[in-house]
Amino acid sequence: MSLKIKQDHARFRDIVRGRIKNNLKKYVQKGELIGKKGKDFITIPVPTIDIPHFRYGEKQQGGVGQGEGDPGDPLSPSQPGGGGAGAGQGEGHHLLEVDVSLDELADILGEELQLPRIQPKGKDRIVTSRIRYTGVAPSGPESLRHFKRTYKQALRRQIASGAYNYRRPVIVPVREDRRYRTWKQVPLPETNAVVIYMMDVSGSMGDEQKEIVRIESFWIDTWLRKHYKGLETRYIIHDAVAREVDRETFFHTRESGGTMISSAYKLCKDIIEAEYAPSAWNIYPLHFSDGDNWSADDTRVCVDLLHSAILPAVNLFCYGQVESPYGSGQFIKDLKETVGAADNVALSEIADKEAIYGSIKQFLGKGK
């Protein structure tokens, strides 16, 4: 039933969407919003939606509560008291929290950044089949009885034989009337994707750089999830050697060691060859580093690997160079010279959190 409030509600969601779009740049930088992920919904604090009033500053306010405890004890884990001054008109956090689905978020991202939709490759080459119960047959197992058809058939028979009395309709199916469901194999093109995150954890990558990587990876993830039903992620960290890790370790490893980027690319190539056949998978390797490779030789090995094994197999290879006080930033220049022209390569320099926004556009702007 259509309620009158749905209009107001739709208006509200529109405004929220508009606000998020306008402030997208700001949100993109914010690390906190990623933490509050629900199953499909993200809670976004939208600051400007609440109507401002003259009111008391929060910190000084406090309030009156009820319960156990001594002076000096913290209030229990329930909500901070600031919003809980229940007796007066205390409500109205200045940050309104709105739930936005990941899908909606990806939409907003796409609209705002004007991202082209991804053309997944190999759709027709990937074939999985599904079982669909679309057929009807006159015989089959009792568990697949089709009641409607059975009775319809009985009705037809009765009318045809004149036994149907419309004044007192009684339909009794006979053995021949019985109908059953049957199935068909239906080929379903499925799009699958895998993202391989690679990060340089050598001495030159600090916490802030890692934070940038985390934020950027979240947004790319969101965008990709919108396009691919099943998205897998793999994490590789490297300094002078590379190894595969889980998500936690990826974001929390302490930095140390020198830098041999080729180790990561080699591992990446191995993973692809072992588990992700390019004919069935859309592959997205993302590499983040500060651009300070061990030697020019090693860089050459990297380029070779890219040319020979990685680039032909993947949808899009992205390299993001975060700025670090220690790094020389040479790597991105080398890449630009050698593979920069390729269609499925995206390079980007990310100076700080503000630049994440632009960098996402560079990565995803290719439509691959």
Add this chain to the structure above:
Amino acid sequence: MRDKSTNLPAHLHDIRQQVERYAREYGLDFYDTIFEVLGFDEINMVAAYGGFPNRYPHWRFGMDYERLSKGYEYGLSKIYEMVINNDPSYAYLLESNMDVDQKLVMAHVFGHVDFFKNNFMFRHTNRKMMDQMANHATRVRRYHDEFGVEKVEDFIDRCLSLENLIDYQSPYVRRHADPKLEKEQQSKVAKGFKTGREYMREYINPPEFLRAQQERIEQELQRQKKVPERPERDVLQFLLDWAPLESWERDVLSIIREEAYYFAPQGQTKIMNEGWATYWHSTIMTQKALTASELIDYADHHSGTLATHPGQLNPYKLGVELWRDIEDRWNKGRFGKEYEECDSFEERRRWDRKLGAGRQKIFEVRKHYNDVTFIDEFLTIEFCLDQKLFTFGYNEKHQRWEILERDFKKVKAKLLHMLTNFGQPIIAVEDGNYENRGELLLIHKHDGVDLKLDYARDTLRNLQTLWRRPVNLVSRLDGRGVIFRYDGRDHSDRKIEL
């Protein structure tokens, strides 16, 4: 007693008759109440609309609806008690509730309507607000058609920003005659005392006397040149009178103002009202209406209503405990000079004069008090200890909210402060022609707590769009006097001596 709940299913109808009978037997005095049964979605809609089926179109209702649909409210949130101050009163029942819940809600509702009808703060509220709300909606919709949704919505946003700038102390909603017209009719010349006898004139009105009169009149005129004469708490009315608004803007602002005044008493009596209704649903249920089979469910739901979270104050709980305390004290005679002067803790604990005047007292109290006077008079040190009340505040060092005090005086002071003026800062118009430049000057009567700065700035901005000239606000920041200004383009502030 007319029966108006025509859409109630038969068994609910019977329950309603029964509960209403009990309520009246106990002496509750309420308007005819119409109950409606609604589904979950519908009841959220009505709740978002503040209990009315029809409000002017605005996204804030959509926002409230979303919030409610997620179930963030506590109290009777799962059971949904929703009743409006109107004659006849309308109340809503959630379709999926068990019968025991419906009984509880009905009893609770009758308590509320009795309170609306009898408490002095509601005396001047519009009891036909139901119709009035529909009227407001129609007017706003008409403006939507004429001027466009966004323009009107934008203006309403700004008005809503100022909706707490009314005079909460005013017992009725003032509607002036046109102030300019009033002025013109005032005499500018001293007339002196009347007399029919020509020869007496000089004795009754000697020249010095007339001169003094004239001076006084001129001083008065001088004073009146200042607009407003006295600091005006009803800022919205001031804007309606003096701001250069289009006529549709004036109409919309007056709608917002009317609604703000209508809802104001509800905010100022929340603890009393919720406590009163809880007291009665509890009394009616436990003493009359509950059947044995309903007992457990009732206990479960009722206790859910009264749950206290450590960081929050539950008005239902505080209210009902305070009512019970009053009843108990007046039953036992624990009041008056003798009791107050008694020093012995033990004696006070044992005090029982067996007066039995409790029930009568609470009926009286519900008429004459609001939350502030209620707490002020009836929150005693014993009650505070029994209920384990404390104040809490934010500890900057530890970056968390902490319990501060259990000291009775401090707790009471804090509670009163939260309640005074509806928990809002006291702001009044001081001058409508500040610095003789047609600027607006507001004064914040600082009571120890600073204003929230970013909000204040944004609100000033909204104020300016209505006033169309620069607006100023005097307040205090970190102990120093400061005047904030917004001129249409920039914010500024400077220190002043207060």
